[in-house]
Amino acid sequence: MQGLMMDYQLTLDRILKHAQRMFPHKQVSTKLPDGTLHRYTYANFAQRTKRLANILRQLGVQKGDRVGTFAWNNYQHLELYYAIPGCGAVCHTLNIRLFPDQLAWIINHAEDKVVFIDGTLLPAFERIALQLNTVQHYVLFNADRRTETQLPNVVFYEDLMAEADDDFSWAVDDEQTAMGLCYTSGTTGDPKGVLYSHRSMMLHTFGENQASALGLTEEDVVLPVVPMFHAMAWGLPYSCTMAGADIVMPGPHMTPAALADLIAEEHVTVAAGVPTIWTGLYHELKARPRDISSIRALVVGGSAMPRGLIEAYEKELGVNVVHAWGMTEMSPLGTLSKLQSHHRHLPDHEKWDIKARQGYALAGVEMRIVNMDGETLPWDGVTMGELQVRGPWIAKSYYKVPPGPEHFTADGWFRTGDVATITSDGYMCITDRTKDLVKSGGEWISSVALENALMAHERVMEAAVIATPDARWGERPLAVVVLTPSAGAVTVAELLEHLAQSFAKFQAPDRIVFASEIPKTSVGKFDKKVLRHRYAEGELG
Ligand code: ADP
Secondary structure (H helix, E strand, C coil), X not given: CCCCCCCCCCCCHHHHHHHHHHCCCCEEEEECCCCCEEEEEHHHHHHHHHHHHHHHHHCCCCCCCEEEEECCECXXXXXXXXXXHHCCCEEEECCCCCCHHHHHHHHHHHCEEEEEEEHHHHHHHHCCHHHCCCCCEEEEECCCCCCCCCCCCEEEHHHHHHHCCCCCCCCCCCCCCEEEEEECCCCCCCCCEEEEEHHHHHHHHHHHCCCCCCCCCCCCEEEECCCCCCXXXXXXXXXXXXXXCEEEECECCCCHHHHHHHHXXXXXXXXXXXXXXXXXXXXXXHHCCCCCCCCCEEEECCCCCCHHHHHHHHHHHCCCEEEEEECHHHCCEEEEECCCHHHCCCCHHHHHHHHHCCEEECCCCEEEEECCCCCECCCCCCCCEEEEEECCCCCCCECCECXXXXXXXXXXXXXXXXXXXXXXXXXXXXXXXXXXXXXXXXEEECHHHHHHHHHCCCCEEEEEEEEEEECCCEEEEEEEEEECCCCCCCCHHHHHHHHHCCCCHHHCCCEEEECCCCXXXXXXXXXXXXXXXXXXXXXXX
């Protein structure tokens, strides 16, 4: 027997309509390139989004066409996040930090028809223009009309906006319609496109706004530092508007000092970004304190938040850290590490241990760990296995790539490529990416655990551990360490002594090298590919 409920399609225009109806006075604020703050209301935002949808039509964008965005986090980008899917097209967010060849490859692979470009990023984009095969129009914003460019067929966003019609009927009536396209940054292999649907993004938005997840409300002031070109800014552009939260966006002003000012001045309650951003902010706040007591959740994900940094934020700055894990393939939110009622009695240091884990699955996401034979492993907090997930906002295939067993299991789970343990109360802890584990003499050594321990040392700012080839053991760990400026020197012997408190001798790195910085990927993660090349295969290897 079938249920008798409405067939109400989960399309994203419904979020916008709700926001417009319920929260017309809520604010969207953006730090403009010149440093001033642009503010407007949800009512203005909704009206301009309709105008933008008309502009897309005028430019010849049809249902299913891919439309690229090359921009910082700003109000125009937010308008694009709604207008492109609203007219049935696919919002393809382009990572502004990719190497030119990779960016051109992605645009050609996606066959973008129109690309919207933030004027502050025009020189970076012009470098690849000659390699692009499918783009018919370029639309510039944050750009003076006198801007000279070699790009062909350039039009200006605000010119079009001034003439566009206010009325637009949202064009999607099937929730399975594609709405967004995001390529993984290729930390492992070629970039792969993940194609979200209206339905998957709507369900992700509900999932993210559960009270046990981010639980945003109209009382929140949210600062997405995570770029809108990285995994859909973790879904915040949709979950904020659904909740009616005020949104604050940094534009190009991403320095720790600028972010600290913005948090203090705008009384931000929820800020989200990768660990390197919060490392920078912590040091800024220690050097030049600001009042950031408005923050109720400092959300961090994208790579492991070092345990020491969680403790430092909570103990020294009184900031509640919410560690989250996700993947581009998961829209991206999968797990979140908030404390539960049975943790209340624990001493602080044990609470921070829990927060350093990646946490429990959101309702809507199922996870399991399996061994190399595909057998499901116990949730005992110790047994490590490959993490697999399934759920309504998780990819079932990559764009233009037939699903293969290296990513998807025969029984319908996605293989994350992460290695994890799960405690009996459901808290998942990533020990590594499959390819970053150090496999030494038949034992697995977690590079993440070593990094965390090193970064807990007061003189260490950043540490990354990689495997180096070893004739006897197969692989041995090598640590690259960046010291905290001004904290004074430390010797390799002292660091090894520090590690000996929590690691067996065979787990400790054979070599520790000091560096002035750790190379980062385009989304701010430790770039272990470069480190491996430099230290494991290069002249030092
Ligand atoms: P990529 O790094 O391949 O470009 P994503 O940005 O989608 O792609 O990253 C997903 C991966 O990032 C996860 O598989 C995991 O390895 C890592 N990751 C994300 N959040 C965390 C976290 N909180 N702790 C540890 N690793 C994380």
